[in-house]
Amino acid sequence: MYSLNFDLIFKIAAIGIVISILNVVLKQAGKEEQSQMLTLAGVVIVLMLVIQLISELFSNIRTIFNLY
Amino acid sequence: MEILQVVIFCFSAVIILRLLRQEGYTGYAVLLSTVVGILVFLYVVNHLRAVVAALGDLTAGTNVNFLFLDTLLKVVGIAYIAEFGSQVCKDANEEMVAGKIEFAGKILILLLAVPIILLVLESIVNFLP
Numbered sequence: 001m002y003s004l005n006f007d008l009i010f011k012i013a014a015i016g017i018v019i020s021i022l023n024v025v026l027k028q029a030g031k032e033e034q035s036q037m038l039t040l041a042g043v044v045i046v047l048m049l050v051i052q053l054i055s056e057l058f059s060n061i062r063t064i065f066n067l068y
Numbered sequence: 069m070e071i072l073q074v075v076i077f078c079f080s081a082v083i084i085l086r087l088l089r090q091e092g093y094t095g096y097a098v099l100l101s102t103v104v105g106i107l108v109f110l111y112v113v114n115h116l117r118a119v120v121a122a123l124g125d126l127t128a129g130t131n132v133n134f135l136f137l138d139t140l141l142k143v144v145g146i147a148y149i150a151e152f153g154s155q156v157c158k159d160a161n162e163e164m165v166a167g168k169i170e171f172a173g174k175i176l177i178l179l180l181a182v183p184i185i186l187l188v189l190e191s192i193v194n195f196l197p
Contacts, residue, residue, distance in 0.1 A: 003111070004073055004077045004107055004108070004111050005107070006077065008107065009084060009100065009104065010084070012096060012099060012100050012103060013087070013088060013096070015096070016088055016093045016100075017088075017091070017093070020091065042096075043095060043096075046096060046099050049103070050099050050102055050103055053102075053106045053107070054102075056106075056110065057106045058149070060109075060113050061145055061148065061149060062145075064113065064116055064117055064120055064145070065120075065141045065144060065146075065148075066142070067141075067145045067146065
Protein backbone atom coordinates (compact mmCIF):
# COMPACT_ATOMS: atom_id res chain seq x y z
CA MET A 1 0.00 0.00 0.00
CA TYR A 2 1.70 3.17 -1.18
CA SER A 3 1.09 5.42 1.80
CA LEU A 4 -0.03 9.02 1.35
CA ASN A 5 3.19 10.65 2.51
CA PHE A 6 2.80 14.28 3.32
CA ASP A 7 6.52 14.96 3.40
CA LEU A 8 6.69 15.04 -0.38
CA ILE A 9 4.08 17.79 -0.49
CA PHE A 10 5.85 19.85 2.16
CA LYS A 11 9.24 19.24 0.48
CA ILE A 12 8.08 20.67 -2.83
CA ALA A 13 6.31 23.62 -1.22
CA ALA A 14 9.37 24.33 0.92
CA ILE A 15 11.70 24.22 -2.10
CA GLY A 16 9.42 26.60 -3.97
CA ILE A 17 9.17 29.13 -1.17
CA VAL A 18 12.84 29.01 -0.17
CA ILE A 19 14.00 29.40 -3.75
CA SER A 20 11.74 32.39 -4.24
CA ILE A 21 12.87 34.07 -1.02
CA LEU A 22 16.52 33.54 -1.97
CA ASN A 23 15.69 35.06 -5.32
CA VAL A 24 14.42 38.19 -3.69
CA VAL A 25 17.57 38.39 -1.57
CA LEU A 26 19.79 37.90 -4.62
CA LYS A 27 17.90 40.59 -6.50
CA GLN A 28 18.45 42.98 -3.57
CA ALA A 29 22.15 42.16 -3.70
CA GLY A 30 22.07 43.04 -7.37
CA LYS A 31 23.10 39.55 -8.64
CA GLU A 32 20.52 39.03 -11.39
CA GLU A 33 22.17 36.06 -13.13
CA GLN A 34 22.54 34.07 -9.90
CA SER A 35 18.86 34.55 -9.13
CA GLN A 36 17.85 33.25 -12.55
CA MET A 37 20.21 30.28 -12.12
CA LEU A 38 18.63 29.65 -8.74
CA THR A 39 15.14 29.64 -10.21
CA LEU A 40 16.25 27.11 -12.79
CA ALA A 41 17.88 24.96 -10.11
CA GLY A 42 14.72 25.01 -8.02
CA VAL A 43 12.52 23.95 -10.88
CA VAL A 44 14.96 21.21 -11.87
CA ILE A 45 15.02 19.74 -8.36
CA VAL A 46 11.23 19.65 -8.17
CA LEU A 47 11.04 18.20 -11.67
CA MET A 48 13.36 15.35 -10.70
CA LEU A 49 10.95 14.43 -7.92
CA VAL A 50 7.89 14.71 -10.15
CA ILE A 51 9.44 12.67 -12.93
CA GLN A 52 10.21 9.79 -10.58
CA LEU A 53 6.58 9.78 -9.45
CA ILE A 54 5.26 9.98 -13.00
CA SER A 55 7.41 7.05 -14.09
CA GLU A 56 6.10 5.02 -11.18
CA LEU A 57 2.52 5.99 -12.04
CA PHE A 58 2.92 4.98 -15.67
CA SER A 59 4.60 1.67 -14.82
CA ASN A 60 1.74 0.90 -12.44
CA ILE A 61 -0.86 1.73 -15.06
CA ARG A 62 0.99 -0.31 -17.65
CA THR A 63 0.99 -3.40 -15.45
CA ILE A 64 -2.63 -3.05 -14.34
CA PHE A 65 -4.22 -2.31 -17.70
CA ASN A 66 -1.60 -4.38 -19.63
CA LEU A 67 -1.08 -1.47 -21.98
CA TYR A 68 2.08 -2.47 -23.82
CA MET B 69 -11.37 4.52 6.31
CA GLU B 70 -9.07 5.28 3.40
CA ILE B 71 -11.38 7.91 1.93
CA LEU B 72 -10.90 10.08 5.03
CA GLN B 73 -7.16 9.90 4.63
CA VAL B 74 -7.45 10.87 0.98
CA VAL B 75 -9.70 13.83 1.73
CA ILE B 76 -7.49 15.10 4.56
CA PHE B 77 -4.43 14.69 2.35
CA CYS B 78 -6.07 16.64 -0.47
CA PHE B 79 -7.29 19.41 1.84
CA SER B 80 -3.81 20.01 3.20
CA ALA B 81 -2.41 19.97 -0.31
CA VAL B 82 -5.03 22.47 -1.47
CA ILE B 83 -4.16 24.82 1.38
CA ILE B 84 -0.49 24.73 0.36
CA LEU B 85 -1.40 25.08 -3.32
CA ARG B 86 -3.50 28.15 -2.55
CA LEU B 87 -0.58 29.60 -0.58
CA LEU B 88 1.79 28.96 -3.50
CA ARG B 89 -0.56 30.45 -6.06
CA GLN B 90 -1.20 33.47 -3.83
CA GLU B 91 2.50 34.25 -3.67
CA GLY B 92 2.66 33.93 -7.44
CA TYR B 93 4.73 30.69 -7.70
CA THR B 94 2.32 29.07 -10.17
CA GLY B 95 5.09 26.88 -11.61
CA TYR B 96 5.54 25.05 -8.34
CA ALA B 97 1.78 24.94 -7.80
CA VAL B 98 1.26 23.04 -11.06
CA LEU B 99 4.02 20.56 -10.19
CA LEU B 100 2.61 20.13 -6.68
CA SER B 101 -0.92 19.48 -7.95
CA THR B 102 0.48 16.85 -10.33
CA VAL B 103 2.26 15.18 -7.42
CA VAL B 104 -0.96 15.19 -5.37
CA GLY B 105 -2.85 13.55 -8.24
CA ILE B 106 -0.19 10.86 -8.65
CA LEU B 107 0.06 10.13 -4.92
CA VAL B 108 -3.71 9.69 -4.53
CA PHE B 109 -3.78 7.36 -7.52
CA LEU B 110 -0.82 5.32 -6.25
CA TYR B 111 -2.56 5.06 -2.90
CA VAL B 112 -5.70 3.56 -4.43
CA VAL B 113 -4.13 1.55 -7.23
CA ASN B 114 -3.84 -1.72 -5.36
CA HIS B 115 -7.62 -1.94 -4.97
CA LEU B 116 -7.86 -1.43 -8.73
CA ARG B 117 -5.47 -4.35 -9.19
CA ALA B 118 -7.82 -6.56 -7.16
CA VAL B 119 -10.82 -5.49 -9.25
CA VAL B 120 -9.01 -6.25 -12.49
CA ALA B 121 -7.93 -9.65 -11.18
CA ALA B 122 -11.54 -10.42 -10.24
CA LEU B 123 -12.71 -9.40 -13.71
CA GLY B 124 -10.04 -11.64 -15.20
CA ASP B 125 -11.19 -14.65 -13.19
CA LEU B 126 -14.78 -13.91 -14.17
CA THR B 127 -14.03 -14.02 -17.89
CA ALA B 128 -11.69 -17.00 -17.47
CA GLY B 129 -14.70 -18.95 -16.13
CA THR B 130 -16.92 -18.36 -19.13
CA ASN B 131 -15.75 -19.07 -22.67
CA VAL B 132 -15.74 -15.36 -23.45
CA ASN B 133 -12.89 -14.42 -25.74
CA PHE B 134 -10.13 -12.78 -23.67
CA LEU B 135 -9.79 -10.08 -26.36
CA PHE B 136 -12.87 -8.28 -25.06
CA LEU B 137 -11.61 -7.89 -21.49
CA ASP B 138 -8.13 -7.06 -22.73
CA THR B 139 -9.40 -4.30 -25.00
CA LEU B 140 -11.72 -3.04 -22.28
CA LEU B 141 -8.82 -2.72 -19.84
CA LYS B 142 -6.67 -1.00 -22.44
CA VAL B 143 -9.44 1.49 -23.21
CA VAL B 144 -9.89 2.26 -19.51
CA GLY B 145 -6.14 2.69 -19.12
CA ILE B 146 -5.85 5.05 -22.07
CA ALA B 147 -8.90 7.00 -20.91
CA TYR B 148 -7.44 7.38 -17.43
CA ILE B 149 -4.02 8.57 -18.59
CA ALA B 150 -5.53 10.98 -21.15
CA GLU B 151 -7.83 12.34 -18.45
CA PHE B 152 -4.92 12.74 -16.04
CA GLY B 153 -2.80 14.54 -18.60
CA SER B 154 -5.55 16.86 -19.76
CA GLN B 155 -6.47 17.79 -16.18
CA VAL B 156 -2.85 18.65 -15.40
CA CYS B 157 -2.79 20.88 -18.48
CA LYS B 158 -6.11 22.47 -17.54
CA ASP B 159 -4.69 23.15 -14.07
CA ALA B 160 -1.86 25.04 -15.74
CA ASN B 161 -4.45 27.03 -17.74
CA GLU B 162 -3.38 25.38 -21.01
CA GLU B 163 -6.82 24.57 -22.39
CA MET B 164 -5.60 23.99 -25.93
CA VAL B 165 -2.97 21.43 -24.93
CA ALA B 166 -5.56 19.65 -22.78
CA GLY B 167 -7.88 19.50 -25.78
CA LYS B 168 -5.10 17.96 -27.88
CA ILE B 169 -4.45 15.24 -25.29
CA GLU B 170 -8.13 14.36 -25.13
CA PHE B 171 -8.31 14.32 -28.93
CA ALA B 172 -5.38 11.90 -29.11
CA GLY B 173 -6.95 9.74 -26.41
CA LYS B 174 -10.21 9.49 -28.34
CA ILE B 175 -8.42 8.47 -31.54
CA LEU B 176 -6.38 5.78 -29.77
CA ILE B 177 -9.49 4.39 -28.09
CA LEU B 178 -11.25 4.31 -31.46
CA LEU B 179 -8.27 2.44 -32.85
CA LEU B 180 -8.67 -0.18 -30.12
CA ALA B 181 -12.40 -0.52 -30.74
CA VAL B 182 -12.10 -1.42 -34.43
CA PRO B 183 -11.34 -5.17 -34.03
CA ILE B 184 -14.29 -5.54 -31.67
CA ILE B 185 -16.61 -3.77 -34.09
CA LEU B 186 -15.50 -6.15 -36.81
CA LEU B 187 -16.16 -9.16 -34.57
CA VAL B 188 -19.66 -7.88 -33.76
CA LEU B 189 -20.48 -7.30 -37.42
CA GLU B 190 -19.18 -10.73 -38.29
CA SER B 191 -21.39 -12.40 -35.71
CA ILE B 192 -24.39 -10.39 -36.90
CA VAL B 193 -23.81 -11.48 -40.48
CA ASN B 194 -23.64 -15.10 -39.33
CA PHE B 195 -27.08 -14.74 -37.72
CA LEU B 196 -28.69 -13.50 -40.91
CA PRO B 197 -30.41 -16.27 -42.95
